[in-house]
Amino acid sequence: MSEIVLSRVNKHYGTTFHAVKDVDLTISDKEFVVLVGPSGCGKSTTLRMIAGLEDISSGEIRIGDRVVNTLPPRDRDIAMVFQNYALYQHMTVYDNLAFGLRNKKMPEEKIKQAIGHVTEILGLGTMLQRKPRQLSGGQQQRVALGRCIVRNPQAFLFDEPLSNLDAKLRTQMRVEIKRLRARVPTTSVFVTHDQVEAMTLGDRVVVMRDGSIQQCGTPLQVYSEPSNKFVAGFIGAPAMNFLSAEIRMEEGGLVAHAPGLRIPVPARCREALFSRADHKVILGVRPEHLSITPTDKPIGAAQVEVVEQLGAELVIETLVEGQAITVSRMDPTLHITAGQKVDLHVTSEQLHFFDPETEWRIQ
């Protein structure tokens, strides 16, 4: 069992800066958890505290059945992959893979077996005698992964391992990491600022901001039930539209009114919003849940500002009484031009309401 448990973990740098705040997080045995958030939110610091590369200021970190608070990194039985692959440039791929095992005084015969195994998993067979500079970025990153796997650690820690790669290679490596997970299931913590990477790789996604966890859930949970406006805006692309609205009780039920828009409150949100009648809320609606193709009643009229043709979909930026609203996933064969007037429609029950003071989800 190699569960990782963080209990009220804090990190202060000096006397003034509180980089990680009361982080409580349990990563189950063989679970793959992704920490995601904007630059400076404390992702790497959290990971480095798990690795032992950074002291914790207070709290407790447990890996497996040991509290590791003061245990040096080499005794924590974890392997870490960084953005820069940190391979030994003067050694062959084989020797890079063997390095950690030789340090542990593993017999050469066993090392050979272990390397044979990862070589097969990662398809490194033809590269073992090359030096890192004779490999592409993607191949080097694969060797760095291999170096972790041969050690057969209790946990893998990844800090933005794909961010040096070009877009296409990133996608490939993402698939490779998924494949690897199926073959070598190991407790993993993966740090990224890229929400697509987080959503595609994580069993669970942990969204951080200013050193605090904002939400921890499956990719679908953070997408469809974001805990606050920050998470709602961070997850999903193009980003969620936010409107300042007022809830009113009308004959047919609750309605959210924003300048130029009248949006009936879907059944699933009604109960939470009853007590908000005549109050202001922030209404969130994802671009993919809006359309200009008539469904039933339009919520209002918009003027098209920008049209983005992406081939597979059309994304338009519109203006409703000065407020920008994005609509995505539109039929790319539609003929729409800037300046055109369109009617907006909501195509999903998935509207989101946030408290304007706290910005947390109203539920």
Ligand SMILES: Nc1ncnc2c1ncn2[C@@H]1O[C@H](COP(=O)(O)OP(=O)(O)OP(=O)(O)O)[C@@H](O)[C@H]1O
């Ligand atoms: N050694 C240090 N001394 C002082 N402040 C630090 C130190 N290391 C990190 N910080 C600060 O702590 C905060 C969190 O840093 P961290 O590296 O964890 O961010 P991050 O979420 O990994 O960001 P990025 O996506 O840019 O890598 C930042 O504001 C950073 O400036």
Ligand SMILES: [Mg+2]
């Ligand atoms: Mg970082």
